[in-house]
Amino acid sequence: MAENNHQAGEKAYASPYGRVDEEVASVAQKNEKRKKRVKCFTYVAVFIVIQSVIFMIFGLTIMKVRTPKFHVRSATFGAFEVSTLDTNPSFNINMIADLSVRNRNFGQYKYQNSTVEFFFRGTKVGEARIVRSRANARSTRRFLATVDLSSAGVPTEVLANEFRTHALIPLTSRSTLRGKVEIMKLMKKNKSTNMNCTMEIMISSKQLGNISCR
Known part of the structure; x- marks a missing residue:
């Protein structure tokens, strides 16, 4: 107890x-x-x-779609007929233009058929056909396009004055390339690029120079 x-x-x-x-x-x-x-x-x-x-x-970076660049790079010539006489100025030139499509995107750029038009002081003097193709990602596609340049539609006085002042043929090229950028098969976006280039054909040397594209 x-x-x-x-x-x-x-x-x-x-x-x-x-x-x-x-x-x-x-x-x-x-x-x-x-x-x-x-x-x-x-x-x-x-x-x-x-x-x-x-x-x-x-x-x-990767998914941002940038506008490709479409430029004239250089050219060579085939037939080259130029008359600088004041009474009968004219030109008939076969030009093989070296063109390029620069694609800055991380996906390929597929573009459609198009044309490049060439002008002399505002008058169309020729055009080149562009065949549909593609520029790979982050690369530049170069190709050749043939154009026959003719002064048939240029007023005689305009051409005579140009030849009298300069021994060259000033040209402007314009074009719109329509296509589509495809990135990693995840995104497709329509993208067009415009060509706007100026250049000069040197008559004496038969060369294309002073190329400037915007």
Whole structure:
């Protein structure tokens, strides 16, 4: 009986620190879980930011569609008949133009059939046919186009004055090339490019020079 009373007394006077330790341990576990959740949320937020930056860079570089450039680079000549006489000025020239389509995109540029028109002081003097083809990604496609230049439609006084002042034939080339840029088979976008070039045929040397394209 005495022993039972002794045990009951021990229980009655048990130390309160056991319950405090349990509460401290519970708070520590909750803090640990909260830290893990915060760390997890931080990792997710960092991942989302990194992905956003990657997609932004991807959109501003690879997925951005730029207008191709269509230019006259040079030319050689076949038949070359030029009369600089004031009474009967004329020219009939066979020109083989070296043209280029520069594609700055990360996907190929497929363009359709087209023509390049050549003008002398605003009068059309010839045209060259362009056959449909494509320029590969980040590359320049070069090809030849033949055009017969004739002064038949140019007023005699305009041509005579030009030959009297300069020993050359000024030309302007214009064209619109219509096509489609295809990037990684994920995106296709219609894109047209305009040619606007000026050049001069040197009569004495039979060469094309002073080429300038915009």
